[in-house]
Amino acid sequence: METILVLAHPETDGTLAKPAREALHAAAALHKSLAGSNLVVGLIGENVQPAANSIAASPATKYFGVTGTDFSQSRYATDAAAVEAIFQTAQATLVVAPATSRWARVLPGVAQRLGGRADTHVTGVAVTDGKISISRWYYRQRMEGALTRTQRPWFIGIDPGSHTPCDCGAGTAAVQMVPVAISDSHRRTTVAGLREPKADAQTIRPDAQLLFVTGAGWTKKQTDGQTHVPEAEKLILGFLKKSRASLGSSKSLVDLSGEGQTVLPFLSHLNQIGQTGATPRHAKGLSTCCHGEEPHTVGWRFIGERRAISLDPACGWARGKTDILYVADAFAVISKVNELLSEGGNT
Ligand SMILES: Cc1cc2nc3c(=O)[nH]c(=O)nc-3n(C[C@H](O)[C@H](O)[C@H](O)COP(=O)(O)OP(=O)(O)OC[C@H]3O[C@@H](n4cnc5c(N)ncnc54)[C@H](O)[C@@H]3O)c2cc1C
Numbered sequence: 615m616e617t618i619l620v621l622a623h624p625e626t627d628g629t630l631a632k633p634a635r636e637a638l639h640a641a642a643a644l645h646k647s648l649a650g651s652n653l654v655v656g657l658i659g660e661n662v663q664p665a666a667n668s669i670a671a672s673p674a675t676k677y678f679g680v681t682g683t684d685f686s687q688s689r690y691a692t693d694a695a696a697v698e699a700i701f702q703t704a705q706a707t708l709v710v711a712p713a714t715s716r717w718a719r720v721l722p723g724v725a726q727r728l729g730g731r732a733d734t735h736v737t738g739v740a741v742t743d744g745k746i747s748i749s750r751w752y753y754r755q756r757m758e759g760a761l762t763r764t765q766r767p768w769f770i771g772i773d774p775g776s777h778t779p780c781d782c783g784a785g786t787a788a789v790q791m792v793p794v795a796i797s798d799s800h801r802r803t804t805v806a807g808l809r810e811p812k813a814d815a816q817t818i819r820p821d822a823q824l825l826f827v828t829g830a831g832w833t834k835k836q837t838d839g840q841t842h843v844p845e846a847e848k849l850i851l852g853f854l855k856k857s858r859a860s861l862g863s864s865k866s867l868v869d870l871s872g873e874g875q876t877v878l879p880f881l882s883h884l885n886q887i888g889q890t891g892a893t894p895r896h897a898k899g900l901s902t903c904c905h906g907e908e909p910h911t912v913g914w915r916f917i918g919e920r921r922a923i924s925l926d927p928a929c930g931w932a933r934g935k936t937d938i939l940y941v942a943d944a945f946a947v948i949s950k951v952n953e954l955l956s957e958g959g960n961t
Contacts, residue, residue: 615651619709620641633713636778643739646673652675656677656680658681660686669787673782677787678792680699680791688719689800691801698727698728699792707767709767709768712771722734730769736750736773747761756912819859827862827887846878847878849945852948889910896917899918900922900923902947920936926941
C-alpha cells in the first residue's frame with residue numbers, strides 16, 4: 615500500500631504558491647487512481663498553519679509540519695533534516711514535491727540517504743493496471759519517456775507549469791508537528807538576502823499568458839538601409855509593459871551581445887528559447903523578426919497557439935511551425951499594436 619507524501623513550503627507571506635498546488639493536484643490524482651493509498655501533506659517553514667488551512671479540504675488525511683525560524687529559509691542541511699523527519703513520521707513510500715529551486719536542491723540528497731530514488735522534471739504521473747508511471751521529456755524536449763520504478767521510497771519532482779493547480783478549499787487543518795534536532799552544523803549556510811531585478815526589468819514571466827519572442831531581425835538593416843535598434847528597444851519594451859508578456863529571444867539575438875554589437879540591453883541568455891535555451895509553457899506565443907529555424911522552434915513545443923511576424927514568406931515559421939504567419943514588417947505591426955493597447959485593448 616502506497617503512502618503518498620506531498621511536500622510544500624509556504625511563501626514569505628504564508629501562502630502556498632502555484633507550483634505547490636500543482637504538485638498537490640498531481641498527488642491527489644495519483645491517490646484517487648491508486649486503490650488503498652494514503653495521501654498526507656508535509657509542510658516546512660517558519661509557520662505553516664495558514665498554508666495548511668488554505669488546503670484543509672484536500673483529500674489528504676494528515677498534515678505534518680516542521681516549523682521555526684531555522685526552517686524559514688531555503689538551506690540544504692535544515693531542509694533535508696526536516697524532509698527526512700516528516701518522511702519517517704509519515705512512513706511514506708512516495709514523495710511528490712514541486713520542482714522549485716528549494717526542493718530540487720534537497721530531494722535527490724534525501725532520496726540517497728533513505729536508499730530511495732529521485733526523478734526530476736516530471737510532467738505527468740499516471741496509474742495503469744495498478745502500476746505507477748511518470749513521464750518526462752528528454753533530448754531537449756524532443757522525446758517523451760514514461761517510466762516505472764519498483765524501488766521505494768520514490769521521490770518525484772513535478773515541473774511547475776505541467777499540472778493544474780489544486781483548488782482544494784480552505785478550512786482548519788490539524789497539523790501534527792514533527793520535532794527536528796538542529797545544531798550549529800546545520801546552520802553553517804545562511805541566506806543573506808534576495809537580489810532580484812526590479813519588477814519592470816523582470817522580463818521572464820512564467821505565468822504570463824503570452825510569450826513574446828524577439829529575433830535578430832530587430833537589429834538588422836531595414837528597407838532604408840539603416841538599423842533601428844533604439845526604435846526596436848522602445849517598441850519591444852512598450853509592448854512588454856502593456857501586454858505583461860514574457861520575453862523570449864532567438865539565440866542569434868542574445869549572442870550579439872557577446873560579439874560586442876549594439877544590442878538590446880534587457881536581453882540575456884536566460885531569455886533564449888530553443889534547443890540550447892528554454893522550453894517555456896505559455897498559452898500563446900508571438901514571434902517577431904525571427905526566422906523560425908528548428909533549433910529555435912523546438913523550444914516552442916509547449917506553446918499552445920503560435921503566431922509569427924516575419925518579412926520572409928519562406929521562413930521556417932511558414933513550414934508548419936506556426937498557426938498564423940504574418941508576412942509583414944514587425945516594426946510597423948508592433949507599433950500599431952502598441953497604439954491599440956494604449957487605447958485600452960488587450961492581447
Ligand atoms: C547546435 C545548435 C543549437 C542552437 N540552439 C538554438 C536555440 O536554443 N535557440 C535559438 O533561437 N537558436 C538556436 N540555434 C541557432 C538557430 O539555428 C538560428 O541560427 C537562430 O535561431 C536564428 O535566429 P533569428 O531567426 O533571430 O535570426 P535570423 O536567422 O537572422 O533571422 C532574422 C529574421 O528576421 C526577419 N526580419 C528582419 N527584419 C524584419 C522586420 N522588420 N519585420 C519582420 N521580420 C524581419 C528576417 O526576414 C529573418 O527571417 C542553434 C543552432 C545550433 C547549430
